[in-house]
Amino acid sequence: MAIDKNQIAQRIAxxxxxxxxxxxxxxxxxxxxxxxxxxxxxxxxxxNGLLGMGPFPEAGKEDPDLINAGKQTITTIPGSSFFDSxxxxxxxxxxxxxxxxxxxxEVSDTGDIANWKIPGKMVKGMGGAMDLVASAKNIIVxxxxxxxxxxxxxxxxxxxxxxxxxxxxxxLTDLALMDITDEGFLLLERAxxxxxxxxxxxxxxxxxxxxxxxxxVFG
Amino acid sequence: xxxxxxxxxxxxxxxxxxxxLMLGGFGLCGIPENCISALVKKRVxxxxxxxxxxxxxxxxxxLMLMQQQVKKMIxxxxxxxxxxxxxxxxxxxxxxxxxxxxxATRCMAxxxxxxxxxxxxxxxxxxxxxxETRRFNGKDYLLEYAFEADFAIxxxxxxxxxxxxxxxxxxxxxxxLMAMAGKITIAEVEELVPAxxxxxxxxxxxxxxxxxxxxxxDYEKRIEQxxxxxxx
Numbered sequence: 001m002a003i004d005k006n007q008i009a010q011r012i013a014x015x016x017x018x019x020x021x022x023x024x025x026x027x028x029x030x031x032x033x034x035x036x037x038x039x040x041x042x043x044x045x046x047x048n049g050l051l052g053m054g055p056f057p058e059a060g061k062e063d064p065d066l067i068n069a070g071k072q073t074i075t076t077i078p079g080s081s082f083f084d085s086x087x088x089x090x091x092x093x094x095x096x097x098x099x100x101x102x103x104x105x106e107v108s109d110t111g112d113i114a115n116w117k118i119p120g121k122m123v124k125g126m127g128g129a130m131d132l133v134a135s136a137k138n139i140i141v142x143x144x145x146x147x148x149x150x151x152x153x154x155x156x157x158x159x160x161x162x163x164x165x166x167x168x169x170x171x172l173t174d175l176a177l178m179d180i181t182d183e184g185f186l187l188l189e190r191a192x193x194x195x196x197x198x199x200x201x202x203x204x205x206x207x208x209x210x211x212x213x214x215x216x217v218f219g
Numbered sequence: 220x221x222x223x224x225x226x227x228x229x230x231x232x233x234x235x236x237x238x239x240l241m242l243g244g245f246g247l248c249g250i251p252e253n254c255i256s257a258l259v260k261k262r263v264x265x266x267x268x269x270x271x272x273x274x275x276x277x278x279x280x281x282l283m284l285m286q287q288q289v290k291k292m293i294x295x296x297x298x299x300x301x302x303x304x305x306x307x308x309x310x311x312x313x314x315x316x317x318x319x320x321x322x323a324t325r326c327m328a329x330x331x332x333x334x335x336x337x338x339x340x341x342x343x344x345x346x347x348x349x350x351e352t353r354r355f356n357g358k359d360y361l362l363e364y365a366f367e368a369d370f371a372i373x374x375x376x377x378x379x380x381x382x383x384x385x386x387x388x389x390x391x392x393x394x395x396l397m398a399m400a401g402k403i404t405i406a407e408v409e410e411l412v413p414a415x416x417x418x419x420x421x422x423x424x425x426x427x428x429x430x431x432x433x434x435x436x437d438y439e440k441r442i443e444q445x446x447x448x449x450x451x
Binding site for chain 1: 245246247248249271294295296297298304307308316318319320321322323324326327338339340341342343344345346376386387388389390391392393394395396423440441442443444445446447448450
């Protein structure tokens, strides 16, 4: 069985370490905040200018001056701080943010990522994605293994316009967890009940399979 | 020294057709609502607007787009409005999309008197086309130039008669950067106080950068994505 988006978020949350500063992109990555393991403190960065993002406010307590990068109303946690947009990307560029989780339309087996533009469709812009992928020291991509047409999103080379080159370190899909290495996608874990053959068949880029591949475990 | 204006109409009085403007804000958060209304009323046209976003159909810069006052948008993320898309597809509107951090840093460079910056954002992508690249410590960087803007229009929470500004929460975003970058900077504030009432330790934008200031009124502060905790 492929895992759902909440399980993807749950599995990524296990990559968090105590004291991490983390930037979560829009979509599935945002859900990671719901699964931060007990006993681990992480500080969420929102690139519009906040460290220490908290949950959504209670109804009636929304503040239009307090939003996240997805323009959603949010709250702050004790010890949070605000800053301008240059400092926000400055701390990303300088490698202070430990982990960035974002979605993608395509990822190549060399770590290139495409997630901002589809030729022929209305282009809305890259927002902060190009800055994040060019600078973050550890990038995990969370996405579906195939597109709605059933075509692999894990490719030898991206076909869509790139957001960044050789930057993705890890990919988690609804089928598999993989590291990106010099040899390609190194298979680390399978979704429960998903075979290596199925992952192989749905991965267009180079897939490296070494030994027994364990299944992901969900509590 | 008198920086104080009676309101937005006076503050934007000499913005001509074809001017290059910076407008603060992220989405609809921290946008200079009063000055945008005044620009809409004044009907200046042919504007180039440097702003992270382009508003929505009936609010923010979207109001200026509705009247076709904007010739060119320089933004990182746009298209939350139908009229924007129509003008873009028909060729009436020119759009330059640049990475958000690059946008912020090009404003910052202008305010710091630096002609250009190097950033890794966009290396190896179409953003790098035609740009000078340089390698530092084994990594490639793009040369990006400081912006030049005739007017920077920002929104702050509190300001004083010397032009010192304090922003609130994430409504800060691009505002302090743009405030530093305009040849003429106009600040609208929710609360304008006499010099001496703001703690100098708490100032985000020193008054030297601000040429005109006024107390805004009737702030709508529209929320783009209202999200709340679901009741358990």
